[in-house]
Amino acid sequence: MGVLGIKLFTILRNLGEDKYLKYLMLVPAVSILAFVTIYPFIYSIYLSLYKVTIQNYFNPPFYGLGNYIEELTSLHFWNSIKVTLTYTALSVLIEFIAGLILAIIFYEKIGELDSWWKKILVTVLLAPMMLAPAIVGVIYRMMLNELIGIIPAYLKSIGIYIPLLTDPTLALLTLVLIDAWQWSPFMFLVIFSGLHSLPSEPVQAAMVDGASKLQIYKYIVLPLLSPIIAVAIIFRALDAVKAFDTIFLITAGGPGTATETISMYIYHRVFTQGDFGAGAAITIITLLLLTLICKFLLKFLYKVS
Amino acid sequence: MLAVIVSSLLIISATVAKQSVEVVIFIREGPETDMVKAAAEYWNKHYAAKEGIVVKYAVFGRPGYFEKITTTLLARSPDYDIMWVLCNEIGRFAAAGVLEPLDKYVSSKELYPYGLKAFFPASLDSCRYKGKLYALPSVISTFHLYYRKDLINKLLTDKAWKAKFSEIASKIKADLGKMLEEVPEEVKPGIRWLIEHIKTEPVSPDKWTWSDFLVTAAFFTKSHNPGSPTEYGTTIMGKRGECPPKEWYMFLWSFGGDFFKHGTYIPTLNSSAAKQALTFWASLLRRWHVVPPDVDTYEYPEVLEALRSGKVAFSLQWDAAYPDLTSKEKSPLVWDKIAITYVPIGPNGRHHFIHTWTFVLNAASLKKEAAFKVLAWLTSSKEGGIFAAKYCGPIPRSDIMLSEEILKMRPDWKLMANEIAKYGHAEAVMPEWPKIHDIICIHLVNALAGVEDPVKACNAMNSEIYALLKSAGYYG
Numbered sequence: 001m002g003v004l005g006i007k008l009f010t011i012l013r014n015l016g017e018d019k020y021l022k023y024l025m026l027v028p029a030v031s032i033l034a035f036v037t038i039y040p041f042i043y044s045i046y047l048s049l050y051k052v053t054i055q056n057y058f059n060p061p062f063y064g065l066g067n068y069i070e071e072l073t074s075l076h077f078w079n080s081i082k083v084t085l086t087y088t089a090l091s092v093l094i095e096f097i098a099g100l101i102l103a104i105i106f107y108e109k110i111g112e113l114d115s116w117w118k119k120i121l122v123t124v125l126l127a128p129m130m131l132a133p134a135i136v137g138v139i140y141r142m143m144l145n146e147l148i149g150i151i152p153a154y155l156k157s158i159g160i161y162i163p164l165l166t167d168p169t170l171a172l173l174t175l176v177l178i179d180a181w182q183w184s185p186f187m188f189l190v191i192f193s194g195l196h197s198l199p200s201e202p203v204q205a206a207m208v209d210g211a212s213k214l215q216i217y218k219y220i221v222l223p224l225l226s227p228i229i230a231v232a233i234i235f236r237a238l239d240a241v242k243a244f245d246t247i248f249l250i251t252a253g254g255p256g257t258a259t260e261t262i263s264m265y266i267y268h269r270v271f272t273q274g275d276f277g278a279g280a281a282i283t284i285i286t287l288l289l290l291t292l293i294c295k296f297l298l299k300f301l302y303k304v305s
Numbered sequence: 306m307l308a309v310i311v312s313s314l315l316i317i318s319a320t321v322a323k324q325s326v327e328v329v330i331f332i333r334e335g336p337e338t339d340m341v342k343a344a345a346e347y348w349n350k351h352y353a354a355k356e357g358i359v360v361k362y363a364v365f366g367r368p369g370y371f372e373k374i375t376t377t378l379l380a381r382s383p384d385y386d387i388m389w390v391l392c393n394e395i396g397r398f399a400a401a402g403v404l405e406p407l408d409k410y411v412s413s414k415e416l417y418p419y420g421l422k423a424f425f426p427a428s429l430d431s432c433r434y435k436g437k438l439y440a441l442p443s444v445i446s447t448f449h450l451y452y453r454k455d456l457i458n459k460l461l462t463d464k465a466w467k468a469k470f471s472e473i474a475s476k477i478k479a480d481l482g483k484m485l486e487e488v489p490e491e492v493k494p495g496i497r498w499l500i501e502h503i504k505t506e507p508v509s510p511d512k513w514t515w516s517d518f519l520v521t522a523a524f525f526t527k528s529h530n531p532g533s534p535t536e537y538g539t540t541i542m543g544k545r546g547e548c549p550p551k552e553w554y555m556f557l558w559s560f561g562g563d564f565f566k567h568g569t570y571i572p573t574l575n576s577s578a579a580k581q582a583l584t585f586w587a588s589l590l591r592r593w594h595v596v597p598p599d600v601d602t603y604e605y606p607e608v609l610e611a612l613r614s615g616k617v618a619f620s621l622q623w624d625a626a627y628p629d630l631t632s633k634e635k636s637p638l639v640w641d642k643i644a645i646t647y648v649p650i651g652p653n654g655r656h657h658f659i660h661t662w663t664f665v666l667n668a669a670s671l672k673k674e675a676a677f678k679v680l681a682w683l684t685s686s687k688e689g690g691i692f693a694a695k696y697c698g699p700i701p702r703s704d705i706m707l708s709e710e711i712l713k714m715r716p717d718w719k720l721m722a723n724e725i726a727k728y729g730h731a732e733a734v735m736p737e738w739p740k741i742h743d744i745i746c747i748h749l750v751n752a753l754a755g756v757e758d759p760v761k762a763c764n765a766m767n768s769e770i771y772a773l774l775k776s777a778g779y780y781g
Contacts (some may be wrong), residue, residue, distance in 0.1 A: 055400035055736040057379050076747075134368070145607060146599040147536060147616040165602050168754060252545040255601040255754030257747065271372045273740040274397055 047280035054274040067281035077282065079257055080265035081289070087176055087261055088240040092233055094180040099187020099232075104217070106188070107195045129185040137249025140178050144250070168258030171251055175259055178246060183239070187232055194228040195221070230301035234294060241290060262286050325353065326675040330362040330664075331377065331385035333370045336625075337444070337662070338362070339696035341389075344683055347692070352682075358675045378403040381669040386676035387683075390440065392431035392661045397736040399434040405666040406437040410677045417677075419685035425722075427729040428661045428701035434734050440663035441684040444698035447659045447724050448555060449645040449717075451612055451630060452510050452619035456525065456534060456642075460507045466524075471505040473529055474520045477593070478503045484592070488584060489760050495560055495581025498652045510619065513649040515559070515585060522595035525618035529595070536597070536616045540608050541589060543601035543753045550745045552621055554658050556582040558730055559651025564741075565733065570779045574745070575767035578653070583759040587752040601753050615639055621648060625698060627717050645717060647724060657728040661701060694718075701725065737777055744769045 051063040071077045102125065110118055128136070143149045144164055155162055164174045198221065206216050222229075244263040247253065253260035253268070260268075262282070270279035332341045345360040353359050363385060365373050374388060378398055390398065398404045411417045421429060424442060432440040460466050481500045485493055502516035513521070522538025523529040529538075542548035557563070562578035565571060573579070589596050597603070597611065609626050611617045613636045629635045630643045648657055664680045666673060683689040690705035694714050699706045699721065706722050732738060748766040751757035757765065774780065 053736075054375060054379065054397040057401050141602070144599070144602070145610070146597045147611050148614050152599075163598060165599050166754070168756060251602055254543070254545045254750050256751040256756035258754065258756070268743060271375065272743045274375075275740070 044280045044283055047276055048284050050277050052275075052277040052280075054276075057276070060277065063277060067277045068285065071278060071281050071285060076257065076260075076265065077285075080260050080262045083172065083258070083260055084241055084262040087172060087179070087243065087259075088237055090173070090176045091179040091183070091240050092236050094176065095184045095187045095236055096229070096233060098180060098184035099189075099191050102184070102188040103191035103195055106192055125188060126185045128182045129189075131182065133182070133243075133245035134249060136178065136182055137246040140246070141250050144174070165251060166255060168255050171255055172259050175247055175250065178250070179240060179243065182246075183236060186236065190228060190232040191225065194225045198224050226301070226304060230298070230304075233301065234297060237297065238290070238294070241286075325357045325359050326672045327359050327361055328386045328672060328676045328679050329384065330360065330679075331374065331388040331667075332362050332364055333389055334364050334366050336697040337389055338364050340444075340692050341683075343696060344689060344692040347688065348679065348682070356675075356678060358679060360679055378667065378669075383667070383669045383671045386667055386670040386672055387680050388665050388667055389443070390663055390665045392428075392440070392442075392663055392734065393732060393738055393742065395432060395439050395663065395665070396434050396734045396738050398665070399437070399439045400736040403668050404439045405668045405670070405673055406439055407441065407666060407677070408438050410666075410674075410681070411438060411441075416674065417681050417685070419681065423685075423702040423704040425701040425703065425725050425729065427659055427725065427731050431659075431661050431731045431734055432663055440665040441680060442661040442701045443664050443684050444662045444693055445659055445701035445725060446662070446698060447624050447657045447721060447729065448552065448621045448648055449624055449627070449721070449724070450510055450513070450619060450648055451622050451626065451643055451645055453535075453615075453639065453642050454644040456618050457507075457510060457521075457644075460521070460524065461509065467507060469530060469532070470507050470520070470524050473523050474503055474505050476529075477520050477523055480593075484588075489580075491577040492580050492584050492760065494577060495585060495652065499585070510644075511646040515556075515649050515651050518649045519585075519589070519593065519595070521619070522589070523593060526593075526595045529593075533618075535618045537611075538595040538618055539589070540596045540603060540611045540617050540620045541586065541600050541753075542604050542608060543590070543750060544604045544607075545746055545750045546604060547742075548604045549749045549753070550742055551658050551660065553582065553586055553745075553749055554730070554732070555621070555648050555656050556586050556651070558656035559649070559653055560585070561651070561653035570735075570774055572767045572770040572774070574770065575764045579767075580760050580763045582651075583749070583752055583763055586749075587755075587759050590753055591755055601750060612636075612643070613639060624717075624721055645720060647720075647728070655728050656730045657724040659725055659729040659731050661731075662698075737773060740773060741770050744773070 048067050049062065049064060050060040051066065052060040106121075110121075131139075143151050146152045151164070152161075163170055165171045202220050202224070203216055206220055211219070241261075242263055243261055244267065247259055247261060247264055248267070251259045253264045266279050266282050266286075269275050269282060330341055330345070332338050341362045345362055348358075348360045371391075371394070374390060374394075377385065378388070379401065381403065395404070399406075411421060425445070428442040428445050429438075432438055432442060460470060478500055481496055481503070485496045485500070488496060499516045499519070502514045503520060504517065507521065507524075508517045510517075510521075518539070525533045525535045525538035527533050527536055542552050557574075557579055560578045560582040562576050562582055563573055566573050590598070590600055597616075600607075603611075605623055605626070608620055608622050609629060612620055612622065612626070612630055615638045627645060631640050633640045636643070647655055649655070664684055666676055666680060670676050683692075684700060685702065687705060687708070687710075690700045690702070690708070690711060691714075693700045694711050699711070699715070699718050703722065703726075705711060706718055712719060732742070735741075745766050748757060748762035752759045752762040
């Protein structure tokens, strides 16, 4: 096989100049990429222009921008956008704050612990991140159950009743906290690694100049960390926008449509209601919205840094 | 010589193997897989050589099963010949042309020696679309009223409990009187009916009206009766998805409502009866608090757990829960205390929701006739019925479900057969049904969450369904 590859390479090389060869070498990778990403994307655009349902799947009528207009004027669609943005903003904010605090505590105090404790603490802290979101959904679905769940039971034992999943606002907040529980370790990991990779000279210089811990973090460490933080926030924000499994298993978008994120909405439109055209249109609109949000977020975060 | 014989046998068996057709069943993970696995093993042992058909199966996970089956059928993949489909989906798959009509197969005595007459009509009707038969029923499901017989027996006999019941009945009656002044005119007949049917004495569950259901639920709810042995009287399924509408339809029909004006596709979910049914259903949570406060996250497993943990005294629940609730290992707290009966009676009598899991023939299959033989055997033969009964649920054929052999295994199916035959009611079979179901579901869960008033929710679901069917060309 290796000999065959070298022979092919030699033939291609003899065929022309090196500048053509490099493009030829790209063909396999680009073909795979085109097949798995570009083709579905173009097909989505095609679907979004037709009124495609399960029953007319093989002969759908052309609908032009009808799907886009219907969705952009649908209250359900805008509700899901609102829910998604609220969910994303709150969960990423909480995760960032929790991750930052934990990373600083670990960075400052971990040196005092022996390596055995270090390993245990870091493993425990990172454990939620290792769980599949569907597993998290099942665990919390049971833990939050009013009759058999440990969380309502504990709250009841101290005389508190909180409608965690029944009040529309609190239900969304509960899901945000579950997301934060699972993904704060990711923020911690990124920031903690960032802290270790920072140059020590600026911090030492500040200490010599008599700067306090708070000043060192505020004026030196955080600005130096900001490119890393920006990437972590964008990674998490993109992931939170796509959140599906946990929400699907715990509330399925309820009560009412209070926790119906855009992914849930697309799922219901495509698979429950069988509207492939509308589903494709929503994904295109969401993609455009996400591109705008990412662009804005990147600009903002780099400006801050 | 021996070598010659062995090689001849090998050649013969290779020829037989080559001639035999392989039929693949697309099945969902769970008890249905156990059923198909056992049936396939039996078939391959007893019929494969005779019929020249070998049965195989491919298992797909429960989450995402509907999506997988949709994409497989629409891809016109011939990889699977027989598929396990819920009757709700038949309309849209049939309209897409991805299901093989079965009429010509069932009319052939050679291919289908069983006859269709033994099927319960409601279940067979749910397999037809535009007059053509697209599936054969495999397992039918309905709801029972599961109740704690120890608690109900005590309620029917204990003096102190009866006195408390009477006190609670008077309070609920007074509250309904107050409610009568608050609700819109069109909901009033339902409330009046509930008031008229409130009794001060407890009644046996098989005779319950929705009024008895409500008062007994209040009796077993701690906030109404601090001495109640259970936390809540009952529970409902309120999580967006398959379950809430299917449960609510029983309230709808028993209050006198229906989906469409008789003989047409004009929706009637804005009727007075529908509004009464939704007001009553949502009020179980929002007004009377006789169900757990988080029922909007409940579906089958949560209701099962509520009964199993002894936290509620009774509930409507799918028939599939019966083996779990009466198993000593699975339900150690209540296994010997659970009984089942019919769903309560409303102004329009008693109605049991039914739906059927069916086997369909993939239109893209390259071995349709062989596949149909297996499909027919699975759904209509006594052997198929035994595998279904042993691992999954009842085949809705009176000759199978009520046979002595099957009733020995599942005595509860005698009641179930009655529920289906006398009170069974199914959804409409039409391509738009899954979407209609979802529209109904959104407004039901909205009403339950208090986001939408029940009357407005009914009006909204009705107008959305009308708009959907109008755009689909139903009204010319």
